[in-house]
Amino acid sequence: MKKLFCAASAVVLGLVSAPALAAPLDVPAAKAEVAAVLDRDYGQLDALYKDLHAHPELGFQEKRTAAKLAAEMRSLGLEVTEGVGGTGVVAVLKNGAGPSVLVRTELDALPMEEKTGLPYASRAMATWNGKDTFVAHSCGHDVHMAAWIGTARALIASKARWSGTVIFVAQPSEETVNGAKAMLDDGFIKRFGKADYGFALHVGPGLAGQVYYKPGAVSSTSDGLDVVFTGRGGHGSMPASTIDPVMMGSRFVVDVQSVISREKDPAAFGVVTVGSFQAGSAGNIIPDSAHLRGTIRTQDGAVRDKIISGVNRTANAVADMAGAPAPTVTIAPGGKAVINDAELTERTAKVFQAAFGDNAVVQPQAGSASEDYSEFIIAGTPSVYFGIGGFDAKTFADAQKPGAALPVNHSPFFAPVPEPSIRTGVMAMSLAVMNVASK
Ligand SMILES: [Zn+2]
Numbered sequence: 013m014k015k016l017f018c019a020a021s022a023v024v025l026g027l028v029s030a031p032a033l034a035a036p037l038d039v040p041a042a043k044a045e046v047a048a049v050l051d052r053d054y055g056q057l058d059a060l061y062k063d064l065h066a067h068p069e070l071g072f073q074e075k076r077t078a079a080k081l082a083a084e085m086r087s088l089g090l091e092v093t094e095g096v097g098g099t100g101v102v103a104v105l106k107n108g109a110g111p112s113v114l115v116r117t118e119l120d121a122l123p124m125e126e127k128t129g130l131p132y133a134s135r136a137m138a139t140w141n142g143k144d145t146f147v148a149h150s151c152g153h154d155v156h157m158a159a160w161i162g163t164a165r166a167l168i169a170s171k172a173r174w175s176g177t178v179i180f181v182a183q184p185s186e187e188t189v190n191g192a193k194a195m196l197d198d199g200f201i202k203r204f205g206k207a208d209y210g211f212a213l214h215v216g217p218g219l220a221g222q223v224y225y226k227p228g229a230v231s232s233t234s235d236g237l238d239v240v241f242t243g244r245g246g247h248g249s250m251p252a253s254t255i256d257p258v259m260m261g262s263r264f265v266v267d268v269q270s271v272i273s274r275e276k277d278p279a280a281f282g283v284v285t286v287g288s289f290q291a292g293s294a295g296n297i298i299p300d301s302a303h304l305r306g307t308i309r310t311q312d313g314a315v316r317d318k319i320i321s322g323v324n325r326t327a328n329a330v331a332d333m334a335g336a337p338a339p340t341v342t343i344a345p346g347g348k349a350v351i352n353d354a355e356l357t358e359r360t361a362k363v364f365q366a367a368f369g370d371n372a373v374v375q376p377q378a379g380s381a382s383e384d385y386s387e388f389i390i391a392g393t394p395s396v397y398f399g400i401g402g403f404d405a406k407t408f409a410d411a412q413k414p415g416a417a418l419p420v421n422h423s424p425f426f427a428p429v430p431e432p433s434i435r436t437g438v439m440a441m442s443l444a445v446m447n448v449a450s451k
């Protein structure tokens with residue numbers, strides 16, 4: 013945006029509604045207060061975590077989980093609304109005049125079998141897309157929920173230190189990247205207001221006790237890709253009388269990668285993956301169509317446009333080469349990239365550095381995964397989405413050996429250590445919130 017007038021005149025004109033900057037946070041004192049709450053309540057948070065871990069639920073099925081969190085927040089005295097966008101929970105903590113701050117957790121787990129062997133491992137089952145499946149918290153959303161409750165406890169204990177409103181949001185179905193939108197479509201902003209600041213965290217493949225942050229993009233924009241090549245079916249021994257869609261699909265899978273390697277700026281992030289290729293029924297029949305499904309991941313709008321154009325051109329060129337009709341190419345927009353506000357990231361990083369020292373780590377690059385937390389901040393709410401490590405030192409060291417790898421999120425062996433991961437989450441989130449609302 014061009015600077016046409018100074019910020020002060022913009023405020024007078026009502027064009028800028030940013031809240032007044034909070035007073036500097038006394039980090040050592042705030043840290044001591046949060047630590048005292050953690051010492052007092054950690055046992056309860058740990059028990060809550062293990063209960064949620066053992067009873068995971070899939071997206072939009074999180075009834076037990078949502079009820080549990082709602083009851084916890086109600087017992088702490090927050091105003092709780094359930095059933096927002098399906099199973100979403102909103103718990104509002106009011107503490108006088110000041111900014112409103114959104115703190116997001118996810119409720120959902122994954123349709124997969126846990127193989128950690130932990131005493132509190134999940135054996136839960138559910139139905140997903142018409143099939144019975146195991147369910148597991150293999151993304152760590154149970155760590156986030158325990159930290160979410162712990163943050164409410166800490167902020168209540170530190171009420172004298174900050175002033176404002178905290179909107180605690182527990183969203184359904186993050187893994188399908190549409191639970192946040194369901195809450196927004198259910199009137200979230202109208203009912204609970206547009207937050208002045210937003211925060212979310214994710215446990216991941218780092219050392220437990222560490223906090224990771226970076227300005228700018230921290231996740232990718234996700235677009236679904238669906239391509240149908242239509243050919244002419246026939247006998248496998250008579251290819252000349254057919255138009256082979258398996259050949260078209262195969263060419264597409266290979267050639268579309270040249271969009272990534274030759275058309276996209278090599279320094280820019282972009283991925284095209286074809287994860288599903290369905291065609292034919294027997295080895296001696298050339299089928300009449302091939303159906304390919306994939307995903308496109310980007311962090312920048314111009315790169316996204318370029319890749320989508322390249323995908324379309326490649327699919328059409330492949331069909332053209334085969335003398336086939338134009339293919340059907342469908343791009344289904346999914347979650348947008350989560351962008352951390354540069355100024356708020358800097359302010360938050362200072363607090364993390366003061367509280368965690370060397371355990372406050374600059375994240376080198378954005379993740380390629382996607383996240384629909386972006387929906388909550390799309391209206392321009394400055395926000396920071398940060399990471400916390402979940403691995404103990406031994407697991408982390410073992411994973412550095414040749415041929416070994418960390419059991420990262422979505423692995424059946426993903427097993428973040430509850431302590432200190434939950435403590436770190438509560439400490440970082442509480443300080444981040446207090447920092448924008450301190451008085
Ligand atoms: Zn996940």
Ligand SMILES: [Zn+2]
Nearest residue numbers: 151152153214
């Ligand atoms: Zn996740």
